[in-house]
Amino acid sequence: MRPLRQLSVVVPTLDEALTLPALFDSLASQRDITLQCVIADGGSADDSVALARQRGARIVRSGRGRGRQLNAGAAAAAHPWLLFLHADSQFTDPDQLAEALDTVATARRHTPSPPPAGHFALRFARGQAGHDMLFALLEAKSASNRPYSINGDQGLLIHRDDFAALGGYDESLALFEDQRIATRIFEHGRWLLLPHRLLTSARRFEAEGHAPRYALMALMMAMEQAGLLGGFVAEAGHAYAAQKDARRLRLAPFRAAALRQLRAAGLRRGLRGVMACGRLIRQNAWQLALLLDLVRHHDDGRWLHRYDRLLAPLLAHRGTDALAGAAAVAALLAGPSLLDRG
Numbered sequence: 001m002r003p004l005r006q007l008s009v010v011v012p013t014l015d016e017a018l019t020l021p022a023l024f025d026s027l028a029s030q031r032d033i034t035l036q037c038v039i040a041d042g043g044s045a046d047d048s049v050a051l052a053r054q055r056g057a058r059i060v061r062s063g064r065g066r067g068r069q070l071n072a073g074a075a076a077a078a079h080p081w082l083l084f085l086h087a088d089s090q091f092t093d094p095d096q097l098a099e100a101l102d103t104v105a106t107a108r109r110h111t112p113s114p115p116p117a118g119h120f121a122l123r124f125a126r127g128q129a130g131h132d133m134l135f136a137l138l139e140a141k142s143a144s145n146r147p148y149s150i151n152g153d154q155g156l157l158i159h160r161d162d163f164a165a166l167g168g169y170d171e172s173l174a175l176f177e178d179q180r181i182a183t184r185i186f187e188h189g190r191w192l193l194l195p196h197r198l199l200t201s202a203r204r205f206e207a208e209g210h211a212p213r214y215a216l217m218a219l220m221m222a223m224e225q226a227g228l229l230g231g232f233v234a235e236a237g238h239a240y241a242a243q244k245d246a247r248r249l250r251l252a253p254f255r256a257a258a259l260r261q262l263r264a265a266g267l268r269r270g271l272r273g274v275m276a277c278g279r280l281i282r283q284n285a286w287q288l289a290l291l292l293d294l295v296r297h298h299d300d301g302r303w304l305h306r307y308d309r310l311l312a313p314l315l316a317h318r319g320t321d322a323l324a325g326a327a328a329v330a331a332l333l334a335g336p337s338l339l340d341r342g
Helices: 022-028 049-055 067-075 095-112 132-142 160-165 177-188 203-210 210-225 229-236 252-264 267-283 286-295 302-316 318-333
Strands: 007-011 034-041 060-062 080-082 089-091 116-123 157-161 190-201
Touching: 007 022, 007 049, 007 067, 007 132, 022 034, 022 049, 022 089, 022 095, 022 267, 034 067, 049 060, 049 080, 060 067, 060 210, 067 080, 067 177, 080 095, 095 116, 095 157, 095 190, 095 252, 132 210, 157 160, 160 302, 177 190, 210 229, 210 252, 229 252, 252 267, 267 318, 286 302
Parallel strands: 007 034, 007 080, 034 060, 116 190
Antiparallel strands: 080 157, 089 190, 116 157
């Protein structure tokens, strides 16, 4: 075995006793790599900690909040390479972690600057039928390597020195730590798509409603771009409840909280926030072309290539951002929508 293939897997937990056995079995299936598993627990009331200790994991206890837990887990990791992973993840190939580590380590050795970080494309494990196109879109997005499409459930494979240089995970909120570090990697490093897909659970979509969860994710991203996410989360309550508490989402309170945040920001800052939301929408309009490719079964991505080459340059100006931002505010003002029932 090559000495290079030593990896610490850091997993944040909060009442994950039902999902951890499958994760540990999946880790045990990996070949040609030395693994340490660090469980960063945020105060589980179930058997998560006892189960993880029984399976040989190192246990780190910290205050609740994924950013805080992940940083605590990283500090306790023994190996120079870190993989941050959600508890409901499983691997789809026995050589997945060895190949992933080789991919990122080789890239870092040959071109250390900007430093590389790796993520997996997703495959959703679903317990309910339906919503096939939504999951096809989510899986295709996870393989796109584009901004705003890399999340914590895709894993983050990074050298501990590069992780430290980025400042670790943001701990200011109980959520969005994954989006914020992904943005910093786009700004100061480079993302690599790793071999093989990572299996992740669709349980949150199924518990909260597929369309409402997707809409709330987009709204939170818009609030983040507007610089209003902290106030929005404080006012709106549990935008990302613990999995055991996940229930059917009602979008009305979140929609109202977003409007109040925009009003409270004042005219100048509010307008900047609307423009930032519009810019986010414009920068993600490529997803419509990706969706068209999926609907038409175009494996060559012809509509996405056409969008990137022809339409994206035409849309890249402040007028488009203003129109998109105004449309977003109009949607917030419109009241209940089909998304609440989706």
